[in-house]
Amino acid sequence: MGGCVRIFRVTPAALWIAAFALVLALVITGxxxxxxRSASPDGEVAFIAPTASPVKPLVVYVTGAVGREGLFSMRDGDRVADAIASAGGLTADADRSRVDGARLLRDGxxxxxxxxSEPSPTSTAGAPAARVNLNTATQQELEALPGIGxxxxxxxxxxxxxxxxxxSVEQLLDVSGIGPTTLARLRPFVDVP
Known part of the structure; x- marks a missing residue:
């Protein structure tokens, strides 16, 4: 009985290759x-796109010659004109020349x-007509603001x-000597572009 018997040796490398092939087959099957399972009734595969992360609304406070004063939730990218529209629009006695409707809103x-009938900012304690940039203002420009000596x-x-x-303008609260009342008085005259 002379038969030929072959002996196969299984090397560690062969085991790794077999294990990898098995895992790959399971992943493809999955x-x-x-x-x-996700296929729609007409046989097409439905892929669900990830949704955008929720956008935190901006909260702005609108006062003066508007339909109704108050806090309003706005979207990022909205402008002053959008906030005024949310507040019921301008009243008949609004000074339209002092409204910058194109300015982008910021939270707060x-x-x-x-x-x-209100005096212009230039006639109240020497306040400047244009908003003062807090990051570039000089001593003299700051002193021209109402309540700032x-x-x-x-x-x-x-x-x-x-x-x-x-x-942000709210960071003025971190300055020694400036509280909420002073900040409220300064807010219409200062900006942080």
Whole structure:
């Protein structure tokens, strides 16, 4: 009885290749089964696109010559004109020349629509007509703001020099000597573009 018997040796490398092939076959089978289960009735595979992360609304405060004053939730990219429209639009006595409807809104903005009968910002304690950029303002420009004298102007400049640029008007609350009342008075006259 002379038969030929072959002996196969299984090497560790061969075991790894077999294991990899088995795992690959299982993954492919799983993907195919998932695609078949997700298929729509007409046989097409339905892929669900990821949804955009929820956008946090901007909250702005609108006062003055508008239909109804108050807090309003707005979307990113909305403009002052959109906030005024949400507040019921301008009233008949609104001073339209002092409304920058094209300016983009930021969270926490206070939009005050002046009435024609209200004095212009230039006639109240020497306040500037244009908004003052807190990141570039000089001592003199800050002193021209309502309620800001040499001491507070220097405190604002020192804060900016020590901690860097302002990223929001609300950061004025971090300046020694400026509280919520002063901030509310300054808000229509300052900006952080």
């Amino acid at each position: 993907v195919v089964l998932l695609a078949v 903005d206070h939009i005050h629509v002046s009435r024609v 040499p001491v507070l102007a220097k405190a604002i400049l020192d804060h900016r020099a020590r901690l860097g640029r302002f990223t």
